[in-house]
Amino acid sequence: MITKEDLKMLCDLSRLDLSEEELEFYEKSMQDVMGLMDTIGESDFTYNNKDMENAVSFSELRADEVSTYENMRGILNNGPEVDDDQFVVPKVID
């Protein structure tokens, strides 16, 4: 069963902050949902990792030819904070 500690770990992995109240709420709701998900445990099929339906032949891949995007300025204009044509990121702590 999914615990509050699991939930905190998932929040860290997905970069979400939940208040204590929200944690309570999601703990209950995630337990219910995982109860439904757990039914898949009864299934017993083997996964084929070389499914031909998801494959294309090598020759179909995109040729290595440059084509320049015409609206780079638009991408920069969408940045919430841009300085010197670069996206501003607050201090990164490694």
Next chain:
Amino acid sequence: MSKLLDLRKQLDNKEISSVELTKGYLKTISEKNDKLNAFITVTEELALKGAEEADRRIAEGETAPLLGIPLAIKDNICIKNERTTCASKILENFKPTYNATVIEKLNMDGAVYLGKTNMDEFAMGGSSQTTYFNKPVNPYGKNCVPGGSSGGSAIAVAADMCPAALGSDTGGSVRQPAAFCGVTGMKPTYGTVSRYGLVAFASSLDQIGPIAESAEDCGLILNAISGKDAHDQTSRNVKIDFNGLVGQDIKGLKIGIPKEFFGEGIDEEVKDAVMKAVDFYRNAGCEIIEVSMPTLKYAVSAYYLLACAEASSNLARFDGVRYGFRADGAETYEELIRMTRSQGFGEEVKRRILLGTYALSSGYYDAYYKKALAVRQQFKREYNEIFEKCDVMLTPTAPTVAYKINENVDDPVKMYLADICTVTANIGGVPAINTTCGFNKDGMPIGLSLTAKQFDDARAIQFADFFEKNFKK
């Protein structure tokens, strides 16, 4: 004559101009949208500009199936420089720098865009109530949900705010709101329509599809937007004439009824209406056979595991650095990303991100995600077996009619289980179309679904079209 064919004729005969037509729909939208909340953004300027251009092309003698026809577009499909929110705070003011491939294709035809329609946030939901914006309402009234996630598009067609619309369908998001609003909606075969410019929810399941008044109109739109796209590697190089079988006799064709879709949880009135449709087809000369999809019992869990896993990755890019909402007051990158995402995403989106992260995390991958991958392959086998026996499969589109607006909202399990009838088409990558087969005692529409094998989309349309033109409702 179908709505779009009729409009085509009027436009070509100059009985009406595209500008007049567009202004008419814009007027209806302005009258009804405050109550129904079908649109997040009305793109009046873009619409009128497009209509003028279409009129000029028509005057020059040009014609194309959708030239000058106004459409509504779900708000997760990018139109260059027009706000595309995915009904989320995190993209509240986002304007894409490029057009989705479907928009590029519609532009070539000369279609007109009335606006961007309301939906569940990032298409996550079956009621359209998870939107960050005003909650959309079923035009049949009774304070019911319009279904979802493409609720706005279904409402817009049902309430005559547009003649047709685009939605997207990851687990039933086109077909189920079409069913709830009494219109026709189709999810084509995975890979027939490019996903480029559709903001991803679950990449392996997402497919853009039309919502319209009839199956034939859905086919017209699909003919315009489908085809191999160099921007989407998963798009397939298969040319389909979606209306190629319209009008052809269905006598002697086989309809498969999978018993598992008529079990517990399916509303009796829904069941009755769908079985009446089965009788109709039998009387029309179809052979009705029983088929089986034993894996259906794993469908909902497999679907949510796959969809949420992909979603947790697809939605990781929203960090407040390059576009969209950026939380105030963050001093470090870590704070920025956490604050932006926590403030920017709604409750259901967060739940699905957590669920998907869990399904992929180390120690749980094999038990959840990998199992779901294996179940998906099993579904494809079962679909193959079914379509060796029949031409189409007939099922209800949803277990119930549209429910009340505040029902189910606190019970995600109940919400998820309601997707049971639609998710398998996405898991299997097969085409499926919803059309209206009746109404319950309260007057709420009931939908049936016709599913065909991969790339046999024209067959599903043929059956839905035959029903629409011949069934006495």
Next chain:
Amino acid sequence: MNYDVVVGLEIHAELSTNTKAFCTCSADFGADPNTHICPVCTGQPGALPIINHGAVEYAIRAGLTFDCDINRYTKFERKNYFYPDLPKAYQISQLDLPICVNGKVELSTGTVVRINNIHLEEDAGKLFHDDFYGQSLADYNRCSVPLIEIVTEPDMHSAEEAVEFVSKIGLYLKYLNVCDAKMQEGSIRADVNISIKEKGSEKLGNRTEIKNLNSFRSIQRAIEYEVKRQSEILDNGGTVVQETRKFDDTMGTTSSMRSKENANDYRYFPEPDIMSIVFTEEDIEEARRNIPLLPHQRVDKYINEYGLTDEDARVLTLEKYLSDFYDETVAIYPQYKNVSNLFQTEIMRRVKDTEEEVVPISAEGFAKVCEMTDKNIVNRNDAKTIIRIMFEEGGEPEEIAKANNFIVVEDAGETEKFIEELLDSNPDLVKQYFDGKTNMFGFFMGQTNRALRGKATPTLVRECLEKALDKRKP
């Protein structure tokens, strides 16, 4: 105590394709910030990756060169982590079925380093940390440039072996034309796994991983430091913590990267936006045909076809651009040995220690200098001056030779006259010559050459001198 050192490597090599791995933006290095970007490589909502045929072929070439098997079905995975230089918050990479598996490379020590796999993935963007404002600036030009990651088994036993492995891989990738392997530009970087174990023991110790080393020197020093650090821990009865560490280039030390980096859960899963790729035998054969002559094959050619010595052949192939320049020169002027000599003495010493990896003069020009020297149109010393001028000022060799009066104009009359006078005024030296002191011939040659510089070729001088001595034969 004495320990065995065990080293494994992950080498990241940026591929020199025209376009990025998953979009059509230019993959060139060094452009202004955010001028090689598009919706795909900046992770705009709705954008989708389209895999580059060239990048996949380059990976196959590398795999074939390092003796790998090519998986006939290869697929891509997403590696999920948050960092501001990674716009999608996942890197498209390979885990389950990488393009190349089970290769090997032999080192000069005889050690065979097994390659576990070579997989294709995308690079991240660049962050410029601005300490003054306490912020960073993100440039996405490098984002999605294709990389191959070469993952070895822990088969190396010293810092020297690791450095040799990286340098050999870099050299071969250059010869393959798939990577420019410039460490200073970051186009080749290495992560190093290091552990030590009791001498002769089978049991591997806990390993540490040092990430992102971008020079031979830092690879060498990081390994040496880690071996020393780990040895001290074990000597004192401690246990080495299995962790990721980072190397401080100025201090020459490594330090732990906090638990966060170590606790990363990348949640790999199959990339749904990219189709798996199926290769036919013909696809593989075509990639094989696209592999140019590799260093050891060029050595063979130089020895067997050009008649060079082993040592000359080895020296000429130490750098691809030098070997290429030599090849270009002999294609124009096929005097293999002579070109090799002048090339080694006059070209190689001038470009040694430069970073650009280009010979700044044309092969045509150099071929001309070789030819002029061989045909005694200029003498050897002047040839060196011509090459120096070409390097420093540019210009065509013939024009430089003319402008500096280097062209030898034969004047047999004057030569004979000079030699007669020389011999006549040194009768005792002539006598010594006929008494058996034959090196006197060289003395006369040298005197004449010096005096008649630019007017007589050594061949002419020799002829006249032999004739004049003949006349005086007792």
